[in-house]
Amino acid sequence: MNYKEFSDNVTATAAAKKAVDEFAAIQTDGVHFCPRCGRMSVKDRLCTNALSRHVHVYVCDRCGTDEAIRELCGNDLPLREWAVAKLHPVNT
Numbered sequence: 001m002n003y004k005e006f007s008d009n010v011t012a013t014a015a016a017k018k019a020v021d022e023f024a025a026i027q028t029d030g031v032h033f034c035p036r037c038g039r040m041s042v043k044d045r046l047c048t049n050a051l052s053r054h055v056h057v058y059v060c061d062r063c064g065t066d067e068a069i070r071e072l073c074g075n076d077l078p079l080r081e082w083a084v085a086k087l088h089p090v091n092t
């Protein structure tokens with residue numbers, strides 16, 4: 001990875017983190033959009049869903065399980081691959 005690729009990766013990761021954080025700030029009961037996979041799979045009561053291991057935001061149960069398995073394998077899904085980061089790009 002050269003400097004340009006590294007710099008682009010840092011910028012994309014920062015923008016993705018900002019997008020996820022902004023979503024987390026408005027995530028409330030009854031919002032069913034999963035910020036990680038993009039499916040309408042988050043249950044009505046947020047506290048009954050999985051809390052992400054990487055960002056303080058609730059994700060659907062399927063994503064919670066996927067995060068756990070990926071963590072065991074050392075293959076975390078980068079934040080820039082999350083649905084909310086792809087759908088709502090934020091400039092840093």
Ligand SMILES: [Zn+2]
Pocket residue numbers: 034035036037038039041059060061062063064
């Ligand atoms: Zn999900």
